[in-house]
Amino acid sequence: MARFKAKQPSSGAAEKKKPRMSNAERSAYFSRREAAKVLRSVLQGDAHRRAVASIKSLVYSPSIKNKKATFALVCQTLKHLPIIKDVLEGANILNSRWKRQVELVYIITYDILFGQEISFVGDAEKFLLQRKVSLQSALARLLVRKKMKRIEDLLDHYQTPDVSKPRYVRVNTLKLDVDSALIELRKQYMVEKDDLVPDLLKLPPKCDLHDHPLVMNGSVFMQGKASSMVAAALDPEPGWEHAYFHISVKVLDACAAPGNKTVHLAALMRGKGKVIACELNKERMKRLADTVRLSGACNIEVFHSDFLSLDPKDPPYSKVRAILLDPSCSGSGTVAERLDHLLPSHAAVPQVERIVYSTCSIHQIENEDVVKSILPLAASHGFRLATPFPQWHRRGLPVLEGFEHLLRTDPVEDKEGFFIALFIREEGSVIHPSLSPDSSHLSLVERTKRKNLSKKEARIILPTLFGGMFKMFLYSKPSFRVNLK
Numbered sequence: 001m002a003r004f005k006a007k008q009p010s011s012g013a014a015e016k017k018k019p020r021m022s023n024a025e026r027s028a029y030f031s032r033r034e035a036a037k038v039l040r041s042v043l044q045g046d047a048h049r050r051a052v053a054s055i056k057s058l059v060y061s062p063s064i065k066n067k068k069a070t071f072a073l074v075c076q077t078l079k080h081l082p083i084i085k086d087v088l089e090g091a092n093i094l095n096s097r098w099k100r101q102v103e104l105v106y107i108i109t110y111d112i113l114f115g116q117e118i119s120f121v122g123d124a125e126k127f128l129l130q131r132k133v134s135l136q137s138a139l140a141r142l143l144v145r146k147k148m149k150r151i152e153d154l155l156d157h158y159q160t161p162d163v164s165k166p167r168y169v170r171v172n173t174l175k176l177d178v179d180s181a182l183i184e185l186r187k188q189y190m191v192e193k194d195d196l197v198p199d200l201l202k203l204p205p206k207c208d209l210h211d212h213p214l215v216m217n218g219s220v221f222m223q224g225k226a227s228s229m230v231a232a233a234l235d236p237e238p239g240w241e242h243a244y245f246h247i248s249v250k251v252l253d254a255c256a257a258p259g260n261k262t263v264h265l266a267a268l269m270r271g272k273g274k275v276i277a278c279e280l281n282k283e284r285m286k287r288l289a290d291t292v293r294l295s296g297a298c299n300i301e302v303f304h305s306d307f308l309s310l311d312p313k314d315p316p317y318s319k320v321r322a323i324l325l326d327p328s329c330s331g332s333g334t335v336a337e338r339l340d341h342l343l344p345s346h347a348a349v350p351q352v353e354r355i356v357y358s359t360c361s362i363h364q365i366e367n368e369d370v371v372k373s374i375l376p377l378a379a380s381h382g383f384r385l386a387t388p389f390p391q392w393h394r395r396g397l398p399v400l401e402g403f404e405h406l407l408r409t410d411p412v413e414d415k416e417g418f419f420i421a422l423f424i425r426e427e428g429s430v431i432h433p434s435l436s437p438d439s440s441h442l443s444l445v446e447r448t449k450r451k452n453l454s455k456k457e458a459r460i461i462l463p464t465l466f467g468g469m470f471k472m473f474l475y476s477k478p479s480f481r482v483n484l485k
């Protein structure tokens, strides 16, 4: 972080004359105020709704000049915030004036207690610096009270996982039915069916099922509720058939490892049709293969590949009807930075009807912003946003038209942060299979019959989904490729 050397506040006559600030002083002064402004938005976002805007997107607003320093200062202050709040309470130094500027107080307190030796010019800085001893004593008392020696221990203490989080297991219906799983698990635990996601069972917090025989033999998978909503949102039907050809169709899980959602898809399809599971990372491929093996699913084909390089005209992919895109969350960069990477498309996957885009990120930049940026292209392909789990109350952030279709889960309220967007292709927009690349195997009669469909249908030429639209999803996600989970 580009920060500056300490300069103690001036006093006496010099103070009264308010000498001109040096460049370093000015820079530190403005960095703190910019950081306070960002922190206020972040904390307000927290209060209203988590992640109204990600820190990066706030920092990248044109009004913030020193982006790098501001970003680092906000992140560090947030990290130490529970300690800072306790210290300020313990020191009891804030009057009503500084309570109104509490975000700036947080930032400066971070700098005084944990930051570097940096110029402390400014009224707020002077006020807090004069009370440095009180702040340090309050911190020392906090450590004693919490029976800890180091700040790192305090940080760990404040980040202790929520023990009230219920445990969930998803019954792998390829191996066991839900009622049998209930009977078996109830021998040891209080178990109830989840009220929203089929095949999902809820257990009390702290249950450790890692060694349970049903987990070990793949009859149930330990999977959170939000994560289990994703494949269910895509809703592939068992025995799903091609809209026109009566052949079973495929679902593509484009970013598959470790495979929890892949095997969920396979179970939802009751072992019929095909799930194509694509994974780029070689190490994670092994975990994917293990998960698939454990699930007992016979309808999954695993590919070690960059799904962006798949050729939708290749026979394995040409019958893909639904796509699950669950890429790695990056947490860095901005949509605007990456939009220039959008590539035009050349191939066609005309029969895709449903796409789910999901992330385990709470950041708008990786969720609503991505959806917003691809909506025009999606619409030009005949896709619209649809509402997965309409009865779920927490929807997207109101930053785009159709936000109410999006689904969010909250890391605090729901104990898991997730985002789901479901795109469905409007009826009539699905390109007729007579135009699809793989219609050659049809009988002449069938092909002729299909070519007699309306001219409007026949004229619909859809650009690629593997190409343009997916790249848009991915490149809208900053640093996607370098940040594999």
Ligand SMILES: C[S@@+](CC[C@H](N)C(=O)[O-])C[C@H]1O[C@@H](n2cnc3c(N)ncnc32)[C@H](O)[C@@H]1O
Pocket (backbone or CB within 6 Å): 254, 255, 256, 257, 258, 259, 260, 261, 262, 278, 279, 280, 281, 284, 305, 306, 307, 308, 326, 327, 328, 329, 480, 481, 484, 485
């Ligand atoms: C969030 S994880 C997927 C989790 C998985 N859906 C599950 O529920 O178990 C994202 C995965 O996508 C993989 N990935 C990243 N880029 C990819 C690409 N271009 N093609 C295929 N897989 C990719 C990553 O290696 C990572 O394993």
